[in-house]
Amino acid sequence: MPADITFQQRLSQTAGLVEDCLDGWLPAGKTDHATSPRLAEAMRYSALGGGKRLRPFLVLESARLCGVNDEGAVNTAAALECIHCYSLAHDDLPAMDDDDLRRGRPTLHRAFDEATAILAGDALLTLAFEIVADASTHPDAAVRCELALLLARGAGRDGMVGGQMLDLEAAGLTLGEAEILRLQAMKTGALIRYACEAGAILGGASAEKRAALRRYGALLGQAFQLADDLLDVEGDAAVVGKATAKDADAGKATLIGLIGIEQARLRLAALESEARAALASFGDDGRILADAATFVANRSH
């Protein structure tokens, strides 16, 4: 990687890599696969529908810091993106957040129908494990198995799905700060931590490197969520690409409702600098991930 590449260039580069990889795992139209063409199309719509591809970027960058090239990490990144996209498809359903707009396009169940959105989500979730368990993901089955185990923990009842459930249950309740932070650490934090730790697993990194990447991921996840909450309060739906002021409309407790916008901004800046500091041991190699923290803390969409 050239020394002068910027974070934005690298983000765009890794998005292209993971989209090519997903395109390979999600063949369009008539194929040798038994898959229903409509199901295949819905899976592609969900997984190839744009987005920043932040989680795949984190996998590829953390892998690079642990001596693994993009080719050796892209399957894991693609699998994680399948999980992320399935979760968006299910969260958008009428029985959940009931959203019509996602990344500036109709949500999956609007573009297809509810049954197809449920099944395409199930199929993407399942495909994620097919990808990480596939021999092409890493030559060592023990590595693939650990990737699958931690992916399941991060995505499941004590991670992302559990956080979404707590979020639904929180409507109309007054959550304290600790409860909100715990919910967010599960709902969005778990897979962001996984993204950063996955690179260390792929590279067989030392416990110290792995802990540093995990700590960075935890801080980045908190920054990501706080920035998202700020966007929900202050953002313009046309720029954000999805409905805003949703949390207030749904009566959901957010950290901003508790501590106010000004305090939220201060805390976001602190998280950004802590996340950058967590990468200190990687020296200049950690620059791109450090800049990712700055980007996440200051994003406008």
Next chain:
Amino acid sequence: MPADITFQQRLSQTAGLVEDCLDGWLPAGKTDHATSPRLAEAMRYSALGGGKRLRPFLVLESARLCGVNDEGAVNTAAALECIHCYSLAHDDLPAMDDDDLRRGRPTLHRAFDEATAILAGDALLTLAFEIVADASTHPDAAVRCELALLLARGAGRDGMVGGQMLDLEAAGLTLGEAEILRLQAMKTGALIRYACEAGAILGGASAEKRAALRRYGALLGQAFQLADDLLDVEGDAAVVGKATAKDADAGKATLIGLIGIEQARLRLAALESEARAALASFGDDGRILADAATFVANRSH
């Protein structure tokens, strides 16, 4: 295992073992887990709600034929049952089959709500991979990884989920026999084949034994589906424990609509004897699985 144990005794014994195992993976009430208590309760309702536990039985029995005791196979059986139960929860949703009754009780979304049923299904699907990838499932990571890979293929777009999608798309269409058989081989067949093959994977069985178990599983799956179709046409809802005549009401093509009840009965008898024959190389050890084929072909619920 005593030589004179019957199939029914063994089915009941293995159901107890897998329910104890699932109970351990699905702790109730307040625990150290971060899981929402309501989500945990919904997962238990779905996974511990009875049923014959046929798929877990097939895993434990095929494992026994390959030299693996129940303890060494029960995690894999429990994981497969998580997948089966999640699929029932999602298939019962209003956007899909819209069922109110399952195993004589309210369906998951009726007992809880739709959002909880979607998330509990997602969490059970994810938990299945957490279980097979866990070190307690098998000492060899390569075995765990193969179990996860084939489970994902059997459960996903080219297997169970894909079959459910084709089934939904089939409403009102006139499918030919080959199309119906393909749909069924995916929707119910894939995980029954997996159940039988999983024992061979756990036991590191020879290619011959593995192929025999897979062939048995394929025949058993066809017999299972045909018997299910016959029950749907002829069964009594009170005995079957769920709504009957659903396929006809939904305008779905079934094999019986195509070949008639009498031909279906003849074919079912042929599948039963072919399935029994597929186990010939196991000698008397294969007796319990052979009797399972007879049970499946003649079940009344």
